[in-house]
Amino acid sequence: MYPSEFRYTKEHEWVSIDGDTATIGITDHAQDQLGDVVFVELPTVGVRTQAMQSFGTVESVKAVSDIYAPLTGQVAEINETLVDKPETLNESPHEDGWLIKIKLEDKSQVDSLMTAEAYQAYIDAEKES
């Protein structure tokens, strides 16, 4: 279910690394917990994201959730589709619903993120508690 080539955070973001570019999104588990996404607020291109700090917001009908940057870098591209079609986040969280792409400053930060297996175990434990 969770792509093995991605890395994951405890805040339910996923990261896909391609050279020194990281694509960031929220996981299927996150979109399921949020419910119908109706609004996405993303940073502008060129802004610096700081690992562990909020870079945007996803709103469902019922709630507002901050999205935290898994890694430090500069925003290279944002997913414009989400402005008019926020529901893409529910329909395709791991592909068409990506949020932003950043140019990484320090690739070694990736090592601190969870593998798909570790993330699956993490959400299983969260469900039980």
Place this chain on the structure above:
Amino acid sequence: MVDFGGWDMPVEYAGIIDEHLAVRKAVGLFDVSHMGEIEIRGPQAFDLVNHITPNAVSRLEDGQAHYSALLYPLGTFVDDILVHRMGPEHYFLCVNASNQEKDYEWIQSQNAFDAEVEFASPKYVQLAVQGPRALETLGKLTDTDLAAIRYYWFTRGEVLGVPAIIARTGYTGEDGCEIYVAPDDGERLWNAIMEAGEEFGIKPCGLGARNTLRLESGMSLYGHEIDDRITPYEARLGWIIKLKKGDFLGRDALIKQKAEGVTRRLVGLEMTGRGIGRDGYRVFDGDKDIGWITSGSPGPFVEKNIALAMLPIDKGGAGTEVAVQVRNRMVEARVTPTPFYSRKK
């Protein structure tokens, strides 16, 4: 699941938008057993209920209900409630889940009458069947002629062969019924209604859709639009205040407020800029903080971002342009008449 006044309640089943639209277009089923019930009986049951609530209890006939409130002497809300007249010496109050103990203690403390107050919540589960196909759905399970029950009336009948209070009431802005049965019958009734509504596309609905439906319909929720600091006049619920009926709790304060005029009032807002106003967000006129959003959300049927807000009286006119602080941004909004949605009758 969320904890709601000690109850584990689903916020949503399949999704708030789908559930909301099912109620607007067909039928939805809500388990609202968390709502509280208080029964008042005795030779002076009428006198007690008429003393603690502002609406004219004398106008109720057996089998009739009305929207009302429990008010403090200051005219502010203990709770908002439904009063059902079961008989000349028997009234049945439906109250908010999170207020039920407080309400019961408040009523007891005001009971200087020959009346008995019973905390009856454990005796009932309540299911709400709401939407244009609600009566057809429930009609399959009862001999009671549901269409003959007028809006805000109720009857004691049988559903699935067990005793039930069937009321033509609801909190969604749609036609429908609220049914009270004994807890042991709840699960069987839920399953039977789901089956009866299947051909209409019935959906189980959670607290999320209950909230968006009542918000589109401009209805108040305790702890948001109304609380122990807000009066019915401020909440635009002056129609439940019957000053001419004689003395009742809060009357003196309300007479004074009515004479002086309210300084703030609940209004509807439509977000005209990109952003969603949420509960507690501040409302601005230029750079002046003038009030707050009491409830705000996307309206799934009206397809607009809507809110109710408490604003000064001079900023409450329809068409007034204001701004809502959404995190670090100001988003334009416009005062609009409520309800945002009303069904075609």
